[in-house]
Amino acid sequence: MQESSATIGRDLGRIFQAFSVMPLLSLPVALVWHELYAVPALLVSTLLPLGIGTALVRRFAGAAEPGKLHGMMIAASGWFLVAGFGALPFLLVAWTQQLGLFGAPLLSETTAAHLSALNALFESLSGFTGTGLTMSVNESELPHTLQWWRSFIEWIGGVGVIVLTTAILARPGSGSLTLYESEARSEKIHPSIVSTVRTIWWIFLLFTVFSILVLWLAGMPMWDAINHAMTGLATGGFSITDGSIATYDSPLIDFALLPIMVLGSIAFPVHYLVLRGDLSQLYEDLQTRWVFGFFGLLSAFLVAIIYSQGVYQSTETITFLGTTLTGNAAALFQSVRYGVFQLVSAASCTGFQTANSLGTQWSMAAQMTVSIGMVVGAAAGSTVGGIKLVRLATLTKGTAYRIRNVFLPETAVTHFELGRRKLDDQEAAREFEEAAIITFLWFVFLAVGAFVLMLTVQSAYTLPNVLFEVASAQGNVGLSAGITGPGMPTPAKVMFLFNMWIGRLEIIPVLVLLRGLLYREGVFQ
Template identity: 30%
Template sequence: MNAEAVRPDGRGQRGFDLRPVLYIIGALVSVTAIAMLVPMIADVASRNPDWMVFAAASALTLFFGVLLMLTNRTPEMALNLRQAFLLTALSWLIIPAFASAPFMVSQIGLSPADAYFEAMSGLTTTGATVIVGLDSLPPGLLLWRSLLQWLGGIGIIAMGIAILPFLRVGGMQLFRSESSDRSDKVMPRAGDLAVAVAWVYLTLTLACLALLAVAGMSLFDALNHAMTAVATGGFSTRDASVGGWQNDWVEWILVVFMLLGGMPFVRFISVSRGDPAPLLRDTQVRWYVGFIAVVSMGLAMWLHGVGDIELHDAVRLATFNVVSVVTTTGYASADYSLWGPMPVMLFLILMTIGGCTGSTSGGLKIFRFEILFMVLRVQVLRLYSPHRIIPLRYNNKPVDADAMVSVMSFGFVYIALMFIVALILGALGLEFETAFSGAVSAVGNIGPALGPIIGPAGTFSPLPEAAKWVLSFTMLLGRLEFFTVLVLFSGAFWKQ
């Protein structure tokens, strides 16, 4: 589906036709089935018996995907607005169910709650895991985890570019101008734009793979980390995450590609054509890079002065972990929860920031902070100059009241959901640090949270199964930016 297939007025049909939605979900499920063949081949090559698990799961998934496509094919496949909302929510709810099958049937034998949590964490590029013993896991399962994040990352970019702006979610309507403003138009059609972004995504992945292999990683580990770095997902092949390699070059290479993964991918199309000006002019890119640089250097000075760490190590540790958290990747090169109260509080705040819109990262996103700062500035100016007219512009485009309300509503729901989820986790028996940081992590699609249980050195495995279901749904809400799902619970949405 692309932006041109969405009817923004929601009219044009009698009743509510579910068939186009189910047909597209069937196609996505079929793609998931084909993707399962990749880890199957990896297990066959390593002579691991789990290849039969992926073969059976692929066949079953393909059966249901093709069945949905055959039974719901219609001559008219254009979607109206209600169908687009439903498709976005259902596809991200159903695909993890099929993707979780290998985790349940394989030799690790995860429970349904654990398997769904792992699959949802992968596809939403959250990076939280319930699996202990990654170092001894079969290659097929390791590759499947990374592949889920890689596929989820490209799906997130497509959703952020083609779907959310037309659904007017969280101020994303600001980016509809990308397909209408001739002066800033990247590609003539949404379909061409999707193909170009996919090529950029693949190119960055291959470049990261090559550099990691040269830096000393095995080809298999380099492939897994290339996929999860560009997708800002954070799944690793070792329990100690990236810190398990103790390789400075590996960490700096991953810093670069995590940073790139948190930038708007449409800007890379212009760069690939020899025109870096749109990327350099983008205000959110400048704020994003500048913010990360200032915070990283500040934390490095703290680690050097208070933690008595060598300056070059302090810069590397601070930069890597700040970039990992801000881009919501979730890699860890060290257990930053042991650095003291100030760094822990800093990382808790950084969990809410996020990267740029049109990227694979989660969080509130830089552009929303820009809009909120502009609104705050206007309110302060109006205190002493009430009749002054102050136009608001974002990237040289006017910001209307509707976009500002959407951004503020998004911020309110983001904060409210963090507290609600933390309260639910507390009711399920989790102590404060685990409950609150777990809620922040799931809402922002971060991955590791804080504390000895779910911090950078732990996993989500010890949590009660009810908590894992709650966090799985929270990851979904955070990735779909709340309103895409919440609108489905409105009675007015379903009325004629």
């Protein structure tokens, strides 16, 4: 038991040390925007985790490398505790303004929401998990330092805090691999796990620069482009405007964001191979094929629903790239513009919103179609949440495989093909079982979250609204039907914290941690 605690303590200390770099790197933002009153908050947010992390690393310096059990507990507790440290800038900047310290300006209503420690933790965990649900009433009123901090934690969270730790505090060996896999990742780009995570970061940086340039050329101001590129690629969805992407009311910006969100939906090993010239991965890789197929089919279905129901009126006149559209052509264009964007935003678990009427004017069928995208998600090994397409593929193909085998003679030798992998019956059963367990648990906690929300929110919200909101939280999406906000009841906020946490780590590590805390002796035997 003592050895296990030492291993967990040592590796949590390393995670805290890596995190402490983040507030430090945010100091230039406060200086550039002349928000000097935010500097003390960022320094405290640096020194506190650095001090605690260093103390833990020194105290347990000789601890053994983590096993699978330790890895899950470190990942689950590390993510939650890092979110706790990540809440400090929100909390401290808000209180600095509330008390008028260091020449701080008057506190806005939006920043005032973060005077509550629970709201600050909600904002931080929503950021790190790439969810994007927010306690901020009007994001444009936030200090630039907090706007950046929200985008930065989503950007880091998109790749993962353990991947960040491994990249900064390189530890070759089996321990790093165990922690890497505990963060819901399995495929490696290189034999060395340290080389793998560093390659992931180089790819992520390259795509971030590309995304900033695309959004700037599409008409976004540079500050806006930087923030939305970071949160779009990380499929997080935090915005620096009150209306999310709808604020810009620009079809060109909407369409420019589509490839950015799709980039975040594809696994990093596929990106690596494509960047090395192997374009065949775009159609040969199972998950990538399913990403394009799933996004395309569901988008077409959603567009058909909202066009047939006349959500967007044919009386509008639309101008796009010098072409003026009126009548049915304008209505069809708007249906495609909003339908495709919202579906890709949902299925990529990004959570950007362009349809302001998503929770009111869109029909139950349209909302549930978007919810399906949020529940399933995209590729494992990318930045997205949800159940993941590989599990949908496993369940679909596995069911067909089982039914087909009933009609074959008992002596027949068969293999279950999953992408380019050929699995025997035992391996197929293991894959099918894992996919079924995660999917089952996902819907169990979706139901629990919906039950808690129905008990606590006003009766004005319908069951589809509630399911939509919980699916958004647990799928780490961030689209909202209008339920989430600082006035949300405390039990609902706590439930959503749990939904976001388990959604990012794919449930099992969190349950292992909770069991370990409740039944310590049994876990550490």
